[in-house]
Amino acid sequence: MPKYLLGANAKQFSTEVVGEQYHSIEQTLHDIAAAKGGKCELEFTLIPEPDNPYDDHAISVRYNNQVAGYIPRSRNRQLWSDITRVQASGYTPIIRGKVEAWSNGKSASITLAVGGNKNLLSTEDGLKPKKKGDYTPPPAYREQTNTTFASHAYKPSSSASGRSQHPYLTEATPDTKALANRKHLPKWAIITIVAAIVLAITLTAVFATDFFVSAIKTIGGLIVIAIIGFFIWARKSQK
Template sequence: MTKANSYFRLWSPGRSTWCNQEVAGVMRRQHAIERLFPPTWNRDGEELRTDVELVPEPDNEHDPNAIAVHVDGTPVGYVPAEVAPLWVRTIRRISDSDCTAITSGRIYLYERDDWSDWSASRPTKKTSIRFDILLPENPDDAIPLNDPPALPHTMLPKGGIVQVTKEADYFDTLFEHVPESGYGLLYATLHRDVVTTARSSRAVVAVHIDGAKIGELTPAMSAKFLPMIDHLDTRGLVPACWADITGSTVAAEVRIDAVKAHEISDSVLDGPPTVVPSLLPEVVTTWWYDVTTPRQHRRTNVAVGR
């Protein structure tokens, strides 16, 4: 398997319930995990928060659904065996798109008394590890329904949920994005727009999905985003962000999750654009995204509509 050339973060704007999954097999890799901590780590207990990589192992002799957990390229454990079958298609889809799936991890390292030697007058110290990773309960809540924007753009960091307004005025367009489950993630872009009434005109932020307007932010909220939108426009960039949609056949609502102008860093405003890689379409295959088979030799089967 070739090394992935980019990362894809499993990400939800927050509506789905996140569940901590304890990484399996960490004690067998204790030394590798201890090397992630400083030599003087607090023996009473010290926590490390870090990104972790999820790497499928379709040739694993014990479990073809195995998903290894890596930190900085070093294997440190596995997604629990009871959870891996739920995630194997999603992780292999990302891997098959020449990306590595990443999510947040939390490692807690501590020493405890070990009384296993009954002849000893005092206990020895034994290192223990608690290693959790964050995964949505539903893998579909971690992958957007649409492709990243085609326009030159930069992805805004998460900064808080903001409700989009006037979706009802654009429901004919928005309805196309409502998934069968009624909930899903989307890429959105933010644009300066002018709303004119009989008495006045005002600038607002228009929210677009796949190039079409699906709503706008309130004037007060727009004022918190417009300076950032205008600055990026001078660089030929459109700000993109994550959004989620909840809806039915008769109505839908959208929320975005992005930093506001006073929260964004200069490294995002003036640095190189941050873009999210495109994923291959989800397909039903007999290989289940078997990444050991070169892509050019795989059969093309029916794409799953979203």
């Protein structure tokens, strides 16, 4: 099948793949990125899985025909229509991905160049026309045999819709891996730092006394130490 590059106009890698740690291909991806200085750009295939027992709109991210992870549940429905349309038109949907090797010698993170929802298709030449409802892709789900997931503390649980919640498909699963995967400062930490700086400047201008200056410096120092500690913990945490 000819290839169709999704997100060809994307200017940055913005969509993080979830569930990499449950697939054996992760070690291969880590080694490839490590051999290229820790980061590299690779081509991935996006395969819709209408028969996935955990989400009938699941989209797997594959490398060399092996599942490497999934598009987060929060985004798969936004991308489903375009991807299934490309597939129904006789093309293999591919996308650029940035792979980053972790220092633990086995783990890797993948971020895709998806771009905005309206920019996923660079051209509609050769594609089937849009229609009411989505094109139905063929069954493509592959049952995972990785024992890491079988023994995982957060196994699928029943949801309100009757389907199971699966850590492959959601970035909201409350497990330690999700926390460890935060290699950059979270938004709340950045907001806290900015707010502390603004507050310190304001109070110093209003109450320019030695007492307030010392108090503000102490509070600011504690906040900075806490943020640095969190950053170091996130970097050293392993999957």
